[in-house]
Structures are given as structure tokens and as C-alpha cells.
Amino acid sequence: MxxxxxxxxxxxxxxxxxxxxxxxxxxxxxxxGFLGTVGNTPLIYLKKISENTGCNILAKAxxxxxxxxxxxxxxxxxxxxxxxxxxxxxGGTVVEGTAGNTGIGLAHMCLALGYxxxxxxxxxxxxxxxxxxxxxxxxxxxxxVAPFTDPNNYNHQARRFAESIDNAVWTNQFDxxxxxxxxxxxxxxxxxxxTDGKVDAVTFGTGxxxxxxxVSMYLKDRNPNIKAILADPEGSVLFNxxxxxxxxxxxxxxxxxxxxxxxxxxxxxxxxxxxxxxxTDWNAVEMTFRLLHEEGFFVGASSGLNVSAALxxxxxxxxxxxxxxxxxxxxxxxxxxxxxxxxxxxRGLLDSVPEQYRSSLHD
Numbered sequence: 001m002x003x004x005x006x007x008x009x010x011x012x013x014x015x016x017x018x019x020x021x022x023x024x025x026x027x028x029x030x031x032x033g034f035l036g037t038v039g040n041t042p043l044i045y046l047k048k049i050s051e052n053t054g055c056n057i058l059a060k061a062x063x064x065x066x067x068x069x070x071x072x073x074x075x076x077x078x079x080x081x082x083x084x085x086x087x088x089x090x091g092g093t094v095v096e097g098t099a100g101n102t103g104i105g106l107a108h109m110c111l112a113l114g115y116x117x118x119x120x121x122x123x124x125x126x127x128x129x130x131x132x133x134x135x136x137x138x139x140x141x142x143x144x145v146a147p148f149t150d151p152n153n154y155n156h157q158a159r160r161f162a163e164s165i166d167n168a169v170w171t172n173q174f175d176x177x178x179x180x181x182x183x184x185x186x187x188x189x190x191x192x193x194x195t196d197g198k199v200d201a202v203t204f205g206t207g208x209x210x211x212x213x214x215v216s217m218y219l220k221d222r223n224p225n226i227k228a229i230l231a232d233p234e235g236s237v238l239f240n241x242x243x244x245x246x247x248x249x250x251x252x253x254x255x256x257x258x259x260x261x262x263x264x265x266x267x268x269x270x271x272x273x274x275x276x277x278x279x280t281d282w283n284a285v286e287m288t289f290r291l292l293h294e295e296g297f298f299v300g301a302s303s304g305l306n307v308s309a310a311l312x313x314x315x316x317x318x319x320x321x322x323x324x325x326x327x328x329x330x331x332x333x334x335x336x337x338x339x340x341x342x343x344x345x346x347r348g349l350l351d352s353v354p355e356q357y358r359s360s361l362h363d
Contacts, residue, residue, distance in 0.1 A: 034112040037066035038076045039186040043194040043324070048294045049307060054319030057310050058195070060187065060326040063299060067105040069329035071098075071258075073182040074210050075105030078171040079113065081178035087169040093118060095162035095170045097155035099207070099258040100129030101329055102173050107136035118168075120158040125257055128333045148263055174208045175266035183214025191215065191324050192222055200321040201227035203277070203309045205259035205302050206238055209268030211326070216271050227317075230276040231309030231325075233284065236260030238268075242276035255281045255338065255347060256301040258328075275316075282352040283308045288331070288338065289357040298331040301338055335362075 031037050042061045050057045062070035078096075082088045093116040094106055103119040110117040119133055123142040133140045146153045155174065162170035173179050191199060202219065204212040216228035232239035234251030238261050241247055247263065254260055281301075288304030291297045306325040313323050337343050341361040344350040353361065 034066055034108055035076060038072045039065070040190060041065060043191065044327075046291075046295055046307065049290070049311065053311060053314035055314040055317070056322040057307065057314065058199075058322065058324045059303075059307065059310075060191070060324070062326045062328055063303075063330045065105075067101075067108045068333070069101040069105065070211060070326055071101035071329075072105040072108070073186055074173055074179040074208070075102055075109050077178045077182035077185075078102075078173060078176060079106070079109050079115075081176065082169040082171060088115065089167050090114065091167065092116070093162070093165060093168040095120070095158050095168055096173060097121070097153075097158035098173065100125050100133070100333070101258055102208075103133055103138060103140075104129065104136065106171065107133055107138040111137060118158075118161060120154040120161070122154055126334050126337055128335060129257075132333070173210070177267055179208055179210035180214035180217070180267045180271070183211050184218045187211065188215045188218025192219060195322060195324065197222065198322055199226055199324050200317060201229055201313050201323045203229040203231050203306065203313050203323065203325050205231045205233065205256070205279075205305050205309070205328075206268065207259045207261060209261070209265045209271070212273065213268050213271035216273065220272055227274045227313075228272060229309065229313050230273050231259075231305055232276055232278050233260045233305055234278075234281055237262050238264075239276045239278045242273055250278050251280070254284075254301075255349065256284055256305055257334070259302050259305065277309050277312045277316075279305045279308045279312070281347070281349055285338070285344070285349050285352045286354065287311070289353045289360065291327070292331070292360060293354075293357045297327055299327045300329050300331055300334045303327040303329070 041064050044059050044061050046057045065072035094110050095118045096103055096106055097120045107117045117138040119138045120141045122145045124145055130140055143154050159170045162168045202215050206212050219226045230238055230242050233254035233256045235249055235253040237247040237249050239250050284301050284305035287308040288301050291299055310323045310325045339361055341363055
């Protein structure tokens, strides 16, 4: 990871790309179309979980973006980046490799802006996401799971397709730093404003790296003492990378979708990350059902992972601190898998759901 001085210097040298356009969409109480509904999500105090830790555990309600997830922010800035650079013209095609949520955000944006949308995704993602993308008019192309080093990885297939047709852009969410700029210009400032600058740590699961890197870069420019903690699921290399400088996986694959990574993306490079916590599927699933039954939020396992990570950070820092994370999307996108008694049992995760909360499972 970069030094703090270099990260702050990078932030100050990089001028806002889209802040003026973004503010135009949200300049009054009336939101201007779909694009104007992205961002400015509430920051929620999680009462029972906070009381259990003695800390203030706060979560950005990112499922309230109109596309239903935190990835709407990246989708907006990726498309605006392509427009600013002249990479796409009227009626053009937006192509992306995505586990689902960025694709859903892009598909919404494409409908609003008059573009076509083609999505390549691993074939192990939830059927609910595929159905949503199809309903939104996207050309969805599930492909076999392959590592990034394989030419048939879904991202490489997306790039090759975009290069093969006219008036098309591969938005490249993993390595296009317009992704993290979305969080430098929107999520970070929102957290600073909503906490009145009284935040001790932020923690997020990382797939592209955009959310954690962007929020970290903005907040550390305001207060270098704010800790940025990477939350990593099973099967990802980033926990070991942050802790030991090695790209070695911890555990095998995860029930979570869209987070975890096998490499360091360009969005993550240059950001100051202070520490990392490893969150098992057991803890992520348990917290997902706690959020549902104790706090009332029907969210996916990546949100459970984030809040479980926030609990670990609270234990690391001790009582009296304020930790911010996010609720990424809704549980409806994972209903067939995450809320299935049969699926959880087959993965050895059924007992992670507190017995009194198993009424939410379907057969």
C-alpha cells in the first residue's frame, strides 16, 4: 500500500472529474431523473449491535440507491468517465464484466441515457441478479468461472467484445479509477458530513477496491488518524496481502458475491489501508440473519460480512469509538441461495443461523 503522504498527495493532485455534473443532478430537493437518485444515502445507527460492542456501529444504507446497491455510484462515474473521454457516442454500447450489482447499476444508467448494455458475468452468481439484468434489457452472457490470469476470465471476454464492435466501451470497473473517484467525491464526503467528522474507522469488503480506497483517500485527507480496515471473505488474497504482503488465499470460496479478490486492482493501489480482518462465511451469514431479525434489514451476505467486520474492528479499538461500514444491497437478490435451508446445510452453514431466526429460511 502507498504511504500516507503519497496518498494525500495523489488526492490533492487529482482534480474532481464529475463533481460539478453530480451536483447538478442533486442540486435541489427534486432529484433529476435516475442519475440524480445515486448517493446521499442515510447513515444508520445499528442499535443492538452497537450496544453489544460499546461502540457506535454506523452503516450507509446503500441498498437505497435506485439501482439497489452501492455499485450504482461506480456505475454512474464509469459511464461519465467514458463520456468525458469521448469513448462512447449516442446509442453506443456499454460492456462490463461484473458479478451482478455493477451490471445492474449500469443497465439502469444505460436505459436512462439511451445506451445498450452487455454484461459478462461468472456463471456462479445468483439467478436473481441474472433475471434482474435481463429485465433491465441487458444482454447477459454468463461464462465459466476462470481466474484473472486465464484469457477466458469474464473481464477479458468483456474487453475483447467491446474492442470488436463500433461505438462501445469496456468500463473496466476493477482497474478504472473512476470507480474509486465515485467514493472520493460522494461516499467519503457524505460520511464526513453525516458524522460531523467524528469517525474513527471505516471497514468495507473489497472486490474492485473502489469503495474502501475512495472513502479512505477522502477521509484520510481530512483526518489521517481515521483507520481504513479491509474486510476480506474466505477465498480472497487481500487479508494476507495487507497483513503479510503475500498474495495468498485465506480459505476457499465464499457464499458472498462480488467481494474478495485474487490480485491488487488499480483502484486499490495508492490507497492507505491500515489493517485487514478476515470474516468467515459462518460469521457473515450469522450477522446477515442478525441484521434481519434484530435490526430489521433484509440484506445480502456482503452486508453481513461488513457489519461482522465492524464488530471485529470495535473489539480491536475498544469501547467509545465510531465505526462506519455499509449495507451493500438487499437480501432479495440472494433469496434462492442465502435463505435456502438446503443450500446452507450443503455448505455446512445452517448452524450459523441462530435457531430462533431460522423461520426466515425456505426449503
